[in-house]
Amino acid sequence: xxxxxxxxxxxxxxxxxxxxxxxxxxxxxxxxxxxxxxxxxxxxxxxxxxxxxxxxxxxxxxxxxxxxxxxxxxxxxxxxxxxxxxxx
Numbered sequence: 001x002x003x004x005x006x007x008x009x010x011x012x013x014x015x016x017x018x019x020x021x022x023x024x025x026x027x028x029x030x031x032x033x034x035x036x037x038x039x040x041x042x043x044x045x046x047x048x049x050x051x052x053x054x055x056x057x058x059x060x061x062x063x064x065x066x067x068x069x070x071x072x073x074x075x076x077x078x079x080x081x082x083x084x085x086x087x088x
Contacts, residue, residue: 019072020072020073023068023069023072023073024069024073024076024077027065027068027069027075027077028077028078030061030064030065031058031061031062031065031077034057034058034061035058038054038057038058039054062077065077
């Protein structure tokens with residue numbers, strides 16, 4: 001391909017430095033931690049309104065992680081997607 005797509009990395013995130021890798025690891029950890037803690041069955045048994053409010057903290061976390069890591073790596077808080085595109 002002789003298009004700009006291939007010249008600019010082909011859609012792969014630029015995770016080639018320690019800072020970028022650290023940002024991706026921290027962003028992914030924050031998202032996974034938020035999802036696990038928001039969907040904890042013990043917490044939902046104690047609070048009856050939690051299932052209705054679960055999407056709110058998850059959405060806010062995704063938004064904040066994107067704001068923090070877009071300037072660094074382009075945000076790929078899905079490690080499989082980021083790593084696979086970088087390898088190919």
